[in-house]
Amino acid sequence: MDAIELFAPLGPTYDRYARLLSFGQDPRWRRFLVSRMDVGPDDAVLDVATGTAAVAIELVRRSGCRVVGLDQSREMLETGGRRVAEAGLDGRIELVEGRAEQLPFADASFDGLTFTYLLRYVADPEATLRELSRVVRPGRTIAMLEFGVPPGPARLAWELYVRAGLPVLGAVVSPGWRRVGSFLGDSIRDFHRRYDLLELWRAAGIENVRLRRLSLGGGVVVWGNRA
Numbered sequence: 263m264d265a266i267e268l269f270a271p272l273g274p275t276y277d278r279y280a281r282l283l284s285f286g287q288d289p290r291w292r293r294f295l296v297s298r299m300d301v302g303p304d305d306a307v308l309d310v311a312t313g314t315a316a317v318a319i320e321l322v323r324r325s326g327c328r329v330v331g332l333d334q335s336r337e338m339l340e341t342g343g344r345r346v347a348e349a350g351l352d353g354r355i356e357l358v359e360g361r362a363e364q365l366p367f368a369d370a371s372f373d374g375l376t377f378t379y380l381l382r383y384v385a386d387p388e389a390t391l392r393e394l395s396r397v398v399r400p401g402r403t404i405a406m407l408e409f410g411v412p413p414g415p416a417r418l419a420w421e422l423y424v425r426a427g428l429p430v431l432g433a434v435v436s437p438g439w440r441r442v443g444s445f446l447g448d449s450i451r452d453f454h455r456r457y458d459l460l461e462l463w464r465a466a467g468i469e470n471v472r473l474r475r476l477s478l479g480g481g482v483v484v485w486g487n488r489a
């Protein structure tokens with residue numbers, strides 16, 4: 263199933279269940295992601311795969327920057343637009359429909375870029391990273407959040423959760439969340455089997471790449487600077 267179909271029914275319930283299904287860790291991971299961004303009130307940040315705009319809102323609250331949030335799902339953006347309005351941030355956040363693989367922006371037009379849970383959904387992660395990097399000014403920060411596969415003893419608990427707990431919990435919520443619950447474990451495992459995140463980022467020409475595992479490795483934040 264492609265990502266547009268997967269996310270179309272999730273917008274209105276996304277924030278509540280993303281938090282519940284990640285045992286409340288998801289907002290904490292986003293806050294760490296945003297804390298990596300060296301931006302201030304005069305800067306413009308692009309948040310790709312913005313979905314319901316949670317990262318975009320956190321960016322403005324923390325640093326006062328302006329944010330353009332881009333996503334390919336109109337339905338997720340509709341919920342995002344409501345959240346931005348409720349937060350009184352319409353003047354600081356603009357939401358745009360578009361694809362990460364082909365951004366509708368000129369080279370070096372942003373002072374920073376964030377993206378969340380994106381690379382598992384694109385056909386060529388290295389090419390997409392190059393495209394994201396293209397629109398950032400040289401030297402400025404690019405940061406991402408992704409699910410991880412915990413190493414060591416926590417791996418067993420993680421496998422149990424994604425193989426048994428998540429599909430059952432998803433099915434209880436709705437058909438849309440049942441699809442997410444059944445596909446997420448394989449998607450995360452396959453992605454990390456195929457790609458080493460540090461190598462991937464460096465291959466895309468990003469410098470000073472750093473990685474932090476959060477919540478025993480269930481979340482991973484990577485950040486670096488546009489060369």
Ligand SMILES: C[S@@+](CC[C@H](N)C(=O)[O-])C[C@H]1O[C@@H](n2cnc3c(N)ncnc32)[C@H](O)[C@@H]1O
Pocket residue numbers: 265266269280292310311312313314315316317332333334335338360361362363377378379380383384
């Ligand atoms: C799991 S949601 C994350 C939303 C949000 N950033 C957050 O922190 O919760 C992933 C988002 O990526 C978007 N997405 C997936 N592939 C995309 C692509 N190629 N271009 C733009 N957005 C994409 C989906 O529409 C969805 O809104």
